[in-house]
Amino acid sequence: MFEKSLTDLIQGLRANKRNEADYIQKSLEEIQSEVQQSDMYCKSTAIDKLNYLHMLGYDTNWANFNAVEVMASPRFGEKRKGYLAAAQSFHQETDVLMLTTNLIRKDLASSNAMEVSVALDGLAQVATPELATDLFDDVAAVLGHSRPFIRKKALVCLYRLVLKHPEGLHALAPQLRERLDDPDPSVVSSAVSVICELARTNPHNYLPLAPRLYQLMNSSTNNWMLIKIVKLFASLTPIEPRLAKKLHGPLSQLICSTSAMSLLYECIHTAVVGDIIGVPLPVTDGVGREIDFAELCARKLVLFYESADHNLRYVGLVTLAQLQARRPELVVNQYETVLKCLDDPDLSIRMRALSVISGMATRRTLDRTVKKLMSQLILSNTIRLQPVASLPSVSNTEYSGKYSGDAADSDLIALATDATGASLVSARGSIVQSRQLSAAGPGPADSPEYRLLVVEAIVDMCTRQSYANLSNFEWYVAVLVDLVYTAGVDVGQLLSEKILDVTVRVRQVREFSVRLMRQMLSDGQLVSCATSGSSAAKVLCTAAYVLGEYCSLLPASSEDIPLLLPSCLDKLDGEQQATFIQAAIKAYTNWLRDVAGYWNTEIWELVRAVTASTMSQLSDLLAARANDGNALDGNTAVAELPLQVSSRLRHFVEITKAVSMVTSNPSESAPQLCLELHELFTAYELNPVSAAAQGKVPLPDGLDLDSPIGGPIPDTEHIMFPPPPPVSSEPRHRASQSSGGRKQRRGHKNEAFYLDGGDDVRHPHSLADLPDVDDIPVVQLDLGGDESENATKT
Amino acid sequence: MIKSVLIFNQLGKPRLIKFYEQIGTTLQQEILREIHALVAKRPDTLCNFLEGCHSMGSDSRIVYRHYATLYFVFVVDSSESELGILDLIQVFVEALDRMFENVCELDLIFHFDEIHYILMEVVEAGMVIETNLAEISRAVNEGKQLIKPASEHSRLGIGALRGFV
Numbered sequence: 001m002f003e004k005s006l007t008d009l010i011q012g013l014r015a016n017k018r019n020e021a022d023y024i025q026k027s028l029e030e031i032q033s034e035v036q037q038s039d040m041y042c043k044s045t046a047i048d049k050l051n052y053l054h055m056l057g058y059d060t061n062w063a064n065f066n067a068v069e070v071m072a073s074p075r076f077g078e079k080r081k082g083y084l085a086a087a088q089s090f091h092q093e094t095d096v097l098m099l100t101t102n103l104i105r106k107d108l109a110s111s112n113a114m115e116v117s118v119a120l121d122g123l124a125q126v127a128t129p130e131l132a133t134d135l136f137d138d139v140a141a142v143l144g145h146s147r148p149f150i151r152k153k154a155l156v157c158l159y160r161l162v163l164k165h166p167e168g169l170h171a172l173a174p175q176l177r178e179r180l181d182d183p184d185p186s187v188v189s190s191a192v193s194v195i196c197e198l199a200r201t202n203p204h205n206y207l208p209l210a211p212r213l214y215q216l217m218n219s220s221t222n223n224w225m226l227i228k229i230v231k232l233f234a235s236l237t238p239i240e241p242r243l244a245k246k247l248h249g250p251l252s253q254l255i256c257s258t259s260a261m262s263l264l265y266e267c268i269h270t271a272v273v274g275d276i277i278g279v280p281l282p283v284t285d286g287v288g289r290e291i292d293f294a295e296l297c298a299r300k301l302v303l304f305y306e307s308a309d310h311n312l313r314y315v316g317l318v319t320l321a322q323l324q325a326r327r328p329e330l331v332v333n334q335y336e337t338v339l340k341c342l343d344d345p346d347l348s349i350r351m352r353a354l355s356v357i358s359g360m361a362t363r364r365t366l367d368r369t370v371k372k373l374m375s376q377l378i379l380s381n382t383i384r385l386q387p388v389a390s391l392p393s394v395s396n397t398e399y400s401g402k403y404s405g406d407a408a409d410s411d412l413i414a415l416a417t418d419a420t421g422a423s424l425v426s427a428r429g430s431i432v433q434s435r436q437l438s439a440a441g442p443g444p445a446d447s448p449e450y451r452l453l454v455v456e457a458i459v460d461m462c463t464r465q466s467y468a469n470l471s472n473f474e475w476y477v478a479v480l481v482d483l484v485y486t487a488g489v490d491v492g493q494l495l496s497e498k499i500l501d502v503t504v505r506v507r508q509v510r511e512f513s514v515r516l517m518r519q520m521l522s523d524g525q526l527v528s529c530a531t532s533g534s535s536a537a538k539v540l541c542t543a544a545y546v547l548g549e550y551c552s553l554l555p556a557s558s559e560d561i562p563l564l565l566p567s568c569l570d571k572l573d574g575e576q577q578a579t580f581i582q583a584a585i586k587a588y589t590n591w592l593r594d595v596a597g598y599w600n601t602e603i604w605e606l607v608r609a610v611t612a613s614t615m616s617q618l619s620d621l622l623a624a625r626a627n628d629g630n631a632l633d634g635n636t637a638v639a640e641l642p643l644q645v646s647s648r649l650r651h652f653v654e655i656t657k658a659v660s661m662v663t664s665n666p667s668e669s670a671p672q673l674c675l676e677l678h679e680l681f682t683a684y685e686l687n688p689v690s691a692a693a694q695g696k697v698p699l700p701d702g703l704d705l706d707s708p709i710g711g712p713i714p715d716t717e718h719i720m721f722p723p724p725p726p727v728s729s730e731p732r733h734r735a736s737q738s739s740g741g742r743k744q745r746r747g748h749k750n751e752a753f754y755l756d757g758g759d760d761v762r763h764p765h766s767l768a769d770l771p772d773v774d775d776i777p778v779v780q781l782d783l784g785g786d787e788s789e790n791a792t793k794t
Numbered sequence: 795m796i797k798s799v800l801i802f803n804q805l806g807k808p809r810l811i812k813f814y815e816q817i818g819t820t821l822q823q824e825i826l827r828e829i830h831a832l833v834a835k836r837p838d839t840l841c842n843f844l845e846g847c848h849s850m851g852s853d854s855r856i857v858y859r860h861y862a863t864l865y866f867v868f869v870v871d872s873s874e875s876e877l878g879i880l881d882l883i884q885v886f887v888e889a890l891d892r893m894f895e896n897v898c899e900l901d902l903i904f905h906f907d908e909i910h911y912i913l914m915e916v917v918e919a920g921m922v923i924e925t926n927l928a929e930i931s932r933a934v935n936e937g938k939q940l941i942k943p944a945s946e947h948s949r950l951g952i953g954a955l956r957g958f959v
Contacts, residue, residue, distance in 0.1 A: 006907070007904055010903060010904055010906075014903075048907060051906075051907065052906060052907075054819065055808050055810070055811050055906065056808065057819060057820070057822070057823040058819075059819050060819075075941075076937075076940040076941055077940070077941030080911065080937070080941075081907065084907065084910055088812075089819070091816045091818070092816055112940075113936075114936060114937050114940050117933075120918075121914050121918050121919070124918055124919035125814070125919055149929075149933060152923050152924070153918055153923060156918045156919055156921045156923055157918070157919070159919075159921070160919045186923065186924055186926070186929065189922075189923075189925075190921070190923050193921045193922060193923075194921065196873060197795060197873065197921065200873055222925070223878075223881075223925075224878060224882075224922065224925045227875050227878045231873065231875060261877060262875060262877035262878045262880070262881055265875070265877055266875050266877075266878070310839065310840055310841035310842075311841045311842050311843065311876075311877065311880065312877075313841065314841040314843060315843075315876060315877060345839065345840070346839070346840040346841055348840075348841060348843070348844070348845070349841060
């Protein structure tokens with residue numbers, strides 16, 4: 001019979017690339033008939049082809065029984081194919097697995113080592129709890145096989161069986177101990193691997209093996225095993241601190257002598273993570289000098305993150321971050337190197353470098369670090385920055401030239417205007433220019449996760465330990481505002497919180513901050529981006545609050561008021577609208593008070609004009625909502641405005657009405673009302689209150705919160721519910737409270753005004769009060785001859 | 795523990811897939827696609843470790859190597875050393891090289907079952923059992939010796955046609 005072999009199938013697939021699916025369908029049909037043949041060779045070839053098709057994603061479970069048949073073949077080549085099919089497609093619920101028990105048992109006992117090995121591998125892959133229980137002893141017997149090649153496989157197989165049959169662990173553990181002494185290094189290595197896996201869930205059990213593992217570490221040359229042992233010790237040292245002292249010597253030896261980078265890395269990693277560097281004994285380095293262990297590790301680590309190989313750089317930075325968490329002073333002098341790593345094209349390396357750099361921030365380095373990070377945000381290839389409308393020139397010299405570095409940093413951009421106030425446009429031009437230069441696809445700086453991390457890192461470095469690293473607060477506020485424009489990710493909440501925090505806490509920076517806030521609110525583009533929930537909206541909301549609160553620090557301007565009632569107001573949510581309106585009221589009253597200082601006829605006209613325009617704006621706001629309402633049901637219209645918004649709008653309307661009444665006639669001097677209105681907001685200063693402040697308020701003497709108010713109310717519950725059965729004195733695992741507590745709860749249960757934590761108030765019977773199952777009387781029902789009687793009764 | 799071993803080419807066509815956890819066929823193909831998407835777009839200058847493969851669980855990392863047209867991918871959990879696994883991939887590829895003499899993708903396509911048997915000598919059920927190249931080769935050859943006599947007599951009919959291939 002001419003049937004296709006595996007090679008033919010593969011060739012056929014390659015020849016039929018265009019109609020692959022059809023070809024495979026045809027082949028599957030052929031295979032279906034082939035597996036039914038009694039000829040074992042035919043069957044096994046079919047199974048082999050199915051293995052291949054399984055890799056392409058086709059389900060082969062319908063042939064499970066045939067796979068088992070092939071597994072039973074006496075010829076090794078065919079048997080192997082069956083086991084492979086089983087490993088690929090059987091899963092825990094496959095029913096034919098039950099048929100395999102005896103088959104596997106026979107193979108495990110075979111005299112042919114290859115058959116044993118194939119059976120071990122297959123069993124390890126598909127073990128179910130039943131198979132594990134049945135075959136455990138057979139596999140354990142194989143552990144004593146004469147060939148090491150079988151012993152090592154049996155160990156791993158036994159481990160997999162133990163995962164399904166946990167009782168086997170008692171038998172496995174002593175075997176593991178024995179195998180650690182096996183003459184063959186591969187078997188020992190397998191034993192170590194299994195111990196490592198087991199120790200992940202339960203390190204305590206394997207602590208007694210530590211001495212033997214220590215010996216192995218000192219004597220072995222098998223790098224893989226050494227790596228495993230070193231990693232294992234990293235998880236054992238936290239639970240056994242004395243191990244750290246013992247490992248100190250051998251680890252430092254290994255670090256100085258090994259040439260394998262992977263082993264060196266694991267030793268350093270363990271030394272740092274397992275806190276072995278904390279042991280205060282000196283070590284001798286490669287040239288015989290005595291140095292501190294931690295320093296040795298730091299020095300060797302440099303090899304990694306300064307290497308040209310990206311993999312070494314990545315793992316080096318990972319461990320550097322760990323070292324920094326424990327010994328920051330060793331890492332501080334690596335600032336320049338890590339700063340360079342921030343420019344790496346690999347995103348993972350950049351992210352690691354970022355976390356190390358932000359841990360290194362000090363007063364001196366903060367400026368450079370933030371400058372570098374900001375330039376990364378700006379120079380991204382695909383993120384579009386929010387276009388900045390022409391800002392009025394700011395004459396504040398600290399703000400200008402913030403990012404203009406020395407000649408070496410010529411690719412950085414001065415975002416701010418300089419002292420002459422003109423270069424913003426040219427600065428923008430240079431941004432465009434540099435973006436065109438790097439015409440490549442999206443780089444790491446375009447990844448939103450990275451940008452988010454950068455923004456958070458900048459903010460974290462600046463605010464750490466109550467601004468310990470900051471020397472210039474105005475610079476910090478300017479950085480925050482720049483981040484609003486350059487972030488490109490949703491960090492509005494974070495930035496607005498930080499702006500608020502620094503403005504309220506640091507008195508000296510308030511004036512500068514308010515000025516910047518006014519600039520932001522004048523930015524038409526930014527305002528048009530502000531919809532409810534957007535990043536820009538949150539920041540603008542905070543800007544409005546700050547402007548309103550501290551508007552007295554700036555020369556008052558009547559333009560503030562329309563700024564604070566922007567066109568986008570109705571797109572914001574209730575809280576934000578309320579903030580804006582409240583700020584507008586504050587600005588209005590502040591301006592009134594200011595102009596009242598130099599009252600004359602022009603001022604009077606100005607006041608009338610501004611008041612009139614404000615009033616019309618407000619009535620527009622109120623009316624706009626009214627028109628939004630349902631045409632059929634006019635009553636719901638005004639109710640659409642949230643309460644805090646409509647109430648504030650009405651307050652404002654009243655205030656403007658009062659002012660216009662008072663200024664209806666020209667007067668010599670300012671009306672008293674104008675002078676005093678602002679005191680609604682400035683009677684006294686409110687300072688921020690810490691979250692723990694309430695706890696510090698001492699309770700007044702004689703305050704008793706524990707005694708019940710009024711006496712116990714007579715029990716009315718038994719009228720509605722029957723009284724609960726008496727509580728049995730047997731201990732029940734459901735009754736977790738002490739009896740004293742339960743009595744107290746019962747007492748409270750009768751007092752309807754006490755809110756109890758539990759269900760007592762709602763259910764008259766708590767679980768603990770229900771009778772136990774054993775207490776239910778068992779009644780003998782005699783159904784024998786009484787059936788006919790029952791039938792007639794119903 | 796090693797969770798999975800995958801070999802695929804630049805287009806994402808699988809040459810070997812082996813999962814050491816019980817995962818259904820459709821999910822296996824999805825994982826293959828996801829890993830291919832993550833790995834194929836990385837230029838060779840980037841590092842060979844990736845974290846954040848969602849379908850394989852939170853504790854998993856991808857360690858891969860790119861040889862000519864093929865990607866060799868090992869998905870491991872945090873108990874394995876990344877640099878150690880990189881070395882292991884190297885050992886595996888060298889073992890393939892010994893078996894096939896200057897192994898290329900075509901060898902992997904036509905002898906995919908033999909690749910499985912070689913892998914079986916290195917990794918069993920997610921645990922590494924052998925890292926010594928000589929020992930791996932010896933074990934694979936022992937298996938080959940056993941199947942030669944059996945296959946010769948059955949393949950007479952088709953063997954003659956092989957010459958046309």
